Amino acid sequence: MNIIESKNLDLFYSSHQALKNINLSFPENSVSALIGPSGCGKSTFLKTLNRMNDLIDGVKVTGQILYNGKDIYASDVDVNELRKDVGMVFQKPNPFMMSIYDNIAYGPRTHGIKNKAVLDELVESSLKGAALWDEVKDRLKKSALGLSGGQQQRLCIARALAVKPKVLLMDEPTSALDPISTSKIEELVVTLKDKYTIVIVTHNMQQALRISDLTAFFLLGNLIEVGKTEELFSSPKEKKTEDYITGRFG
Numbered sequence: 001m002n003i004i005e006s007k008n009l010d011l012f013y014s015s016h017q018a019l020k021n022i023n024l025s026f027p028e029n030s031v032s033a034l035i036g037p038s039g040c041g042k043s044t045f046l047k048t049l050n051r052m053n054d055l056i057d058g059v060k061v062t063g064q065i066l067y068n069g070k071d072i073y074a075s076d077v078d079v080n081e082l083r084k085d086v087g088m089v090f091q092k093p094n095p096f097m098m099s100i101y102d103n104i105a106y107g108p109r110t111h112g113i114k115n116k117a118v119l120d121e122l123v124e125s126s127l128k129g130a131a132l133w134d135e136v137k138d139r140l141k142k143s144a145l146g147l148s149g150g151q152q153q154r155l156c157i158a159r160a161l162a163v164k165p166k167v168l169l170m171d172e173p174t175s176a177l178d179p180i181s182t183s184k185i186e187e188l189v190v191t192l193k194d195k196y197t198i199v200i201v202t203h204n205m206q207q208a209l210r211i212s213d214l215t216a217f218f219l220l221g222n223l224i225e226v227g228k229t230e231e232l233f234s235s236p237k238e239k240k241t242e243d244y245i246t247g248r249f250g
Contacts, residue, residue, distance in 0.1 A: 003028045003197050004049060004086070004167055009063035011044060011053065018044050020221045021063070026167075026214070031189055031198045033212035033229065035205060036244070040218040042201045046169050049199065050086035051079055067167075084111065087160035091172040093152035095144035095159075100127075100136050103144045103155055107163040122162050129195075130158035131188050150181025157188065161196075168192065170200040174207065186211050205245055209233055217241045 005025035011018050019041050026032050034042040047053045048065055051072060064071045072082055084107075096103050104123040113119060123140070127133040132154040136147070144155055153173060160168060170189070174182040189198055189211050202208050208215050209229060216226040217240075225232060225241045236242045243249055 001028050002026060004065070004067050004199075006045070006048070007064040007066065009045075009048065009061070009065065011041075011048060011062075012060045013056070014058040018221050019048070022223050024216055024223055024226060026197055026199055028197050029193055029195075030213040031193050031200060031211055032214040032216065033208035034199065034201045034216050034218060035203070035208050036218035036224075037249070038203070041221040042218045043171050045218065046171055046199060046201050047088075049167070049169055050083050050088060052088065054079065084163045085165055086167040086169065087163065087165035088169045088171070089153070089156050089160055089173050092176050093149060093156050095147070095152050095155050097143070097145060099141050100144045100147070100155065101140040103159050104162045107159060111163060126158040126162040127155075129161045129192070130154045131184065131191075132158055148181070150177050150184060153177060153181065153185060154188065157185075157192075165196065167197045167199070170198065172201050172203060175203065182207075205233070217244060219244070 002025040006022050009019055009022040022045060034046060036042050044053065048061060053059045053061065061073060065073060067082070067086065096106060101123055104126050105119045108119060108122050113122070124133060127136060132151060135151060144152065147155060174185050177185065186207060189200065192198060200212065212229045214226065215229040215232045217224045217232070219240055225236060225238045232241065233245055236245065
């Protein structure tokens with residue numbers, strides 16, 4: 001079943017059209033990778049899936065994004081509730097300037113959870129879910145800024161998990177990390193798909209091959225091709241896809 005999908009989606013930054021008629025759906029409990037050269041629209045598309053583009057002046061979206069069958073751009077949609085269900089992890093780790101514990105508890109508290117026992121359990125389960133608990137359980141009251149880059153990124157994943165999302169969007173989550181941290185995040189993504197639907201933007205094609213079930217190739221705001229990852233890489237249907245994955249351009 002597809003949990004989230006775009007239909008005839010166009011996006012404009014003022015007069016510039018950044019996305020052109022994108023029709024793309026994401027199956028539940030899968031990892032989908034969005035690939036393509038810089039500036040091709042993949043991150044822009046990712047941000048339409050939880051309306052992060054609302055925060056940019058002059059953005060106009062037409063078409064539909066359906067989440068569980070409902071158009072997220074409809075006038076009666078509560079954007080805070082949407083972003084609780086469709087969480088996001090950014091390219092650079094962005095922990096809040098507070099303790100590890102408070103970083104994780106922040107989201108649940110804003111959604112009305114005040115009970116300490118409940119928060120304790122959420123913090124522990126979220127950090128375990130992000131494979132970070134054993135590394136930080138003795139320093140929960142210490143500043144999150146003292147963690148390494150890779151740990152900070154896993155903390156941001158834990159923070160996203162704490163509000164119990166259904167979908168996790170990841171915008172090049174390993175591009176600022178070293179190879180060991182990257183490998184930990186990749187392992188984590190593969191285990192998380194048992195519980196979540198994950199859409200990841202990556203400029204690393206090997207990463208897409210390693211962790212994704214489905215890959216979509218974007219170029220100049222167009223969706224060129226989408227398919228099962230192994231098939232798309234081994235026998236792409238479109239020449240532009242083949243040229244990109246064989247390194248002829250990009």
